Amino acid sequence: MTLIAESELQSFVLLRLGDRRFAVAATQIAELVPPSRIFRFPHHTGDVEGVILRRGRIVPVCDVAEKLIGKGLKSRRFYLIAQRRYAAQTEWVALPVTGDCELINAEMTLPSDTDAPHVSGWLSHAGDVIEVLNLAALTPGPSDIAAVTPPLQPLEARP
Amino acid sequence: MRPNYPIKSPAPRTEQIILFRVSGQLFAVSSASVQEVRGVDSLSGAAKEISQPSLRKVKHVVRRGENSVYVVNAAMHFGLPPAPPALVFVLRSTRTALLIDGIEKMTSMSRLQALPLAFCHEERGWYRGLTALDQSVVPVVKPDGFLTPEEIFLLDASLSQEAEAEASRIAEDSAQHGIDTSMAQ
Numbered sequence: 392m393t394l395i396a397e398s399e400l401q402s403f404v405l406l407r408l409g410d411r412r413f414a415v416a417a418t419q420i421a422e423l424v425p426p427s428r429i430f431r432f433p434h435h436t437g438d439v440e441g442v443i444l445r446r447g448r449i450v451p452v453c454d455v456a457e458k459l460i461g462k463g464l465k466s467r468r469f470y471l472i473a474q475r476r477y478a479a480q481t482e483w484v485a486l487p488v489t490g491d492c493e494l495i496n497a498e499m500t501l502p503s504d505t506d507a508p509h510v511s512g513w514l515s516h517a518g519d520v521i522e523v524l525n526l527a528a529l530t531p532g533p534s535d536i537a538a539v540t541p542p543l544q545p546l547e548a549r550p
Numbered sequence: 551m552r553p554n555y556p557i558k559s560p561a562p563r564t565e566q567i568i569l570f571r572v573s574g575q576l577f578a579v580s581s582a583s584v585q586e587v588r589g590v591d592s593l594s595g596a597a598k599e600i601s602q603p604s605l606r607k608v609k610h611v612v613r614r615g616e617n618s619v620y621v622v623n624a625a626m627h628f629g630l631p632p633a634p635p636a637l638v639f640v641l642r643s644t645r646t647a648l649l650i651d652g653i654e655k656m657t658s659m660s661r662l663q664a665l666p667l668a669f670c671h672e673e674r675g676w677y678r679g680l681t682a683l684d685q686s687v688v689p690v691v692k693p694d695g696f697l698t699p700e701e702i703f704l705l706d707a708s709l710s711q712e713a714e715a716e717a718s719r720i721a722e723d724s725a726q727h728g729i730d731t732s733m734a735q
Binding site: 430432433434435436438439442444447448449450451453475477480482484530531532533 | 575577628629630663666667668669670671672673676680682685686687688689
């Protein structure tokens, strides 16, 4: 059984990565910009390529293609600048995409328990079933530190 | 009628920084954090070798007054390809001296942006933030981010072990010398 999240239509931006399309809630999108120079410096966060300068802001570039389609992007046409929510604040992240983006209105179906954490729902559009992305699960952030470093377990007495 | 005085906007607060290179990569550090800049050659007489296998970025230590200052190879710290360092920054209020390739220039920054939260690993301890200079983005290093307190503890322990070993070797040598002297008499 599937549940319809809301009977009202919501707006989504469809983005293309290789042959596949994905969706992000339009409320999370800041803008679509042409590729600009990436500034790289040493760091250890695997999914972040570097940063771009946009409107005076320094925006990290997160290539999510490896996670979503299993391979990195050889070419990119735009950066989709999205708002990524963290615990106490929201920051911009730039997602490289390979084709035009499209704004659509659709009903979202809620994810099931078996869906990957980066899936926040599903859309049916033009004969395709499209994943709606949960950017908080897809792009790196402070929770990744917790995932890498297991929390300390209380010591317990063993016989 | 009152005259119209021009309204002066307050001058933006700026911070003097030094842009420096390590393996071709540009970094910035606050000028106030740099106590001294020396050539690598000037260290050779004063520096003593130190070996801590888990900290290959530190190979030398320099005595400065009461403290030991550890010489950190910046290229190894950042995981950059090795390059022959030419200069050393002695960093103020730390026990770190930093081996770098060279100074690019001194300038000032008017805005330091916090490191985006997407960067979530060791780099959060390395950088104070990022600054945009001449349409470029430069990471601004944290002077106390090159050696963690745990790493300094390890190095101190290693140094005191070496000092103890040296002391006991000298004691053995003196004892041996004493025996040799008494035998000679």
